[in-house]
Structure formats: C-alpha cells, structure tokens
Amino acid sequence: MIRLARVGATKKPYYRVVVIEKDRARNGRSIEVVGTYNPRTNPATVDLKHDRIQYWVGVGAQMSETVGKLVKKFPAAAPAAA
Structure with a gap:
C-alpha cells in the first residue's frame, strides 16, 4: 500500500509518502x-519519486485515495530533450 505517514509536530502536519504493508500502523515501519507532502506551505509542497511509485504500482501496490489525488495533481515533469 502507498499511503501517507504523518511525521510533523503537534498542529504542524508534515507527511511522508511511504510504501508499507496494508495491515501495519500508520507510522509503522515502512518498506520505502x-x-x-507539506500542506502548510502556500501552495502545498509535494516531492514525489514518480519512477518508484510506478514500480510499486506495477508490482501490485495500491495507492490510498489521498496519494492518488496527489499523484494526479502533481504529475512527473517531462524529461528535457537533449
């Protein structure tokens, strides 16, 4: 499962997008x-490794609803032509 894990301080949310087994706790040990995702900046700051997300989806990982929305809203930048 690819989902968010909260790592920010109280009332200052900051999230990691993690690959984790579905039955583990939200902030349990993740695979990768x-x-x-930082929702506190204006606009929100999102840094995703699209190649690794595609790899995990390719081997059967499911994205949470929120991560799916982030991936759609912030697509991978097209590689620059040389």
Whole structure:
C-alpha cells in the first residue's frame, strides 16, 4: 500500500509518502519512502519519486485515495530533450 505517514509536530502536519504493508500502523515501519507532502506551505509542497511509485504500482501496490489525488495533481515533469 502507498499511503501517507504523518511525521510533523503537534498542529504542524508534515507527511511522508511511504510504501508499507496494508495491515501495519500508520507510522509503522515502512518498506520505502517515495516522497513528501507539506500542506502548510502556500501552495502545498509535494516531492514525489514518480519512477518508484510506478514500480510499486506495477508490482501490485495500491495507492490510498489521498496519494492518488496527489499523484494526479502533481504529475512527473517531462524529461528535457537533449
């Protein structure tokens, strides 16, 4: 499962986008960190490793609803032509 794990202080949310087994706790041990999300900046800051997300989806990982929205809203930048 690819979902958010909260790591911010009280009333200052900051999230990691993590690959984790579905039955583990929200902030339990994750397999891999594939991005970050900071909703407190204006606009919100999102840093995703799209290649790793596509890999995990390709091997069967499901994205949470929120992560799916973030991936759609912040698509990977097109590689620059050389």
